[in-house]
Amino acid sequence: MKLYNSATRKKEDFVPNNPDIVKMYTCGPTVYHFAHIGNLRSYIMEDILEKHLRYVGYNVKRVMNITDVGHLTSDADEGEDKMLKGAKRENKSVMDIAKFYTDAFFSDCAKLNIKTPDVVEPATNCIDEYIKIITKLMDTGYAYFAGGNVYFDTSKLERYYIFNDFNADDLDVGVREGVEEDTNKRNKNDFVLWFTKSKFEDQALKWDSPWGVGYPGWHIECSGISMKHLGEDLDIHCGGIDNAFPHHTNEIAQSESYLGHKWCNYWMHVLHLNTNSGKMSKSKGEFLTVALLEEKGYDPLAYRLFCLQSHYRKSLVFSWENLDNAQGTYMKLINRIAGLKPAGEAVDEEAFKALRDKFVAALDNDLNTSLAVTALYDVLKYQTNDDTKLAVIADFDKVLGLDLIAKADKKREELKKHAVVAGQFTIISESGEADAEVEAKIQARQDAKKAKNFAEADRIRDELKAAGIEVTDIPHGAKWKRI
Ligand code: AMP
Numbered sequence: 001m002k003l004y005n006s007a008t009r010k011k012e013d014f015v016p017n018n019p020d021i022v023k024m025y026t027c028g029p030t031v032y033h034f035a036h037i038g039n040l041r042s043y044i045m046e047d048i049l050e051k052h053l054r055y056v057g058y059n060v061k062r063v064m065n066i067t068d069v070g071h072l073t074s075d076a077d078e079g080e081d082k083m084l085k086g087a088k089r090e091n092k093s094v095m096d097i098a099k100f101y102t103d104a105f106f107s108d109c110a111k112l113n114i115k116t117p118d119v120v121e122p123a124t125n126c127i128d129e130y131i132k133i134i135t136k137l138m139d140t141g142y143a144y145f146a147g148g149n150v151y152f153d154t155s156k157l158e159r160y161y162i163f164n165d166f167n168a169d170d171l172d173v174g175v176r177e178g179v180e181e182d183t184n185k186r187n188k189n190d191f192v193l194w195f196t197k198s199k200f201e202d203q204a205l206k207w208d209s210p211w212g213v214g215y216p217g218w219h220i221e222c223s224g225i226s227m228k229h230l231g232e233d234l235d236i237h238c239g240g241i242d243n244a245f246p247h248h249t250n251e252i253a254q255s256e257s258y259l260g261h262k263w264c265n266y267w268m269h270v271l272h273l274n275t276n277s278g279k280m281s282k283s284k285g286e287f288l289t290v291a292l293l294e295e296k297g298y299d300p301l302a303y304r305l306f307c308l309q310s311h312y313r314k315s316l317v318f319s320w321e322n323l324d325n326a327q328g329t330y331m332k333l334i335n336r337i338a339g340l341k342p343a344g345e346a347v348d349e350e351a352f353k354a355l356r357d358k359f360v361a362a363l364d365n366d367l368n369t370s371l372a373v374t375a376l377y378d379v380l381k382y383q384t385n386d387d388t389k390l391a392v393i394a395d396f397d398k399v400l401g402l403d404l405i406a407k408a409d410k411k412r413e414e415l416k417k418h419a420v421v422a423g424q425f426t427i428i429s430e431s432g433e434a435d436a437e438v439e440a441k442i443q444a445r446q447d448a449k450k451a452k453n454f455a456e457a458d459r460i461r462d463e464l465k466a467a468g469i470e471v472t473d474i475p476h477g478a479k480w481k482r483i
């Protein structure tokens, strides 16, 4: 498999350190609010990566943190803790907020068929890990204590900027307005490893440490949690592009200074989902959540398909019109799959392999998901039996996660339910909708035809057409749809 590595700015062959297990780490959500669908774009594409790795035969151990402390309103360690802000907004405790929004996050993920990582670890569970790392960084001179906080000294590194080919907009480090510059820092990019009460009196969660009662910085969480569960090396680290700097840059700085060797081999960054008016936000404009999509009548999986239709390394513009198109495509796809009839025939292994090879080749090429979706349409067009097609689609869906087979089965059942059978004559509603009046007219037309009253049959067909109903004759019946 080839994967674009942000650290080398090249598409590289993916070779895990240990062929038996791929170690994968994902930056998890800051649970102070609902995830917006931009956040979820990152998690969908990371889910595709994990599922594809498994699909081609790797064992994967995937770890994700839950940021429930230490992520300040500016990613550059300034401002207020986002969790505290959430707690104040809702007049609840920080722990209540964390629990509520962690559950909400996984419920959104479930609706989008995003698999829960093997290990999910809240940052507040691993304080000892951070203290161990920070202690060594202090002992080896990579960290210093100033004004009540412990900072990482970026001037000690030969190379600090790892991901420096992104544009300034993508590297924007969050809210800066109204945030004072931290004069304790020796260098502009130094970042906080441990905060103490001296600077942020109002922090709700605090722990004892060699540097005073306080709490960890955001970046140290991911190094600590990753090392706790995956050891001293990592194959792939993922996150949205805004995490590349300063978050991931700082993770590398502290992890490699602590370990004394290279930490992670491949960095995967998902570009942002934006709106027509720019960056997606939880506070400005429409707060785009999975709940809002559902409220407006969209299937969350239509949003997943929308994400799959474009490449993760391109920014993507969200609009309701774009989502309408994706929903239309999704519904048509389900209808076409529902049109395949399982007949208990043997799977055509040659066809299966040819189709699968194309699908794998698309995803092996730096996760070309839009080509993988095209490979799905190839299945529908392929000259083979329907049982084979259904088997291939079920197989692809292990990665695509679009519930294609279950939705198509349901559709087939609906069609059956809405098929009115009168003797040998069956009336099928193509959309699955039942309409007694339309069905009665179609039946009357059939009766007229049987009585050889073709003028009356045509009159009824024209009447239905004028009402926006198209009737098509099929063997032993008729099907209808609105046009
Ligand atoms: P947060 O909850 O803010 O820590 O972010 C969770 C994940 O969403 C991180 O991987 C971010 O990089 C990613 N992210 C934030 N905004 C967007 C966006 N507009 N589009 C895609 N990913 C995003």
Ligand code: ZN
Binding pocket: 026, 027, 028, 222, 247
């Ligand atoms: Zn992280």
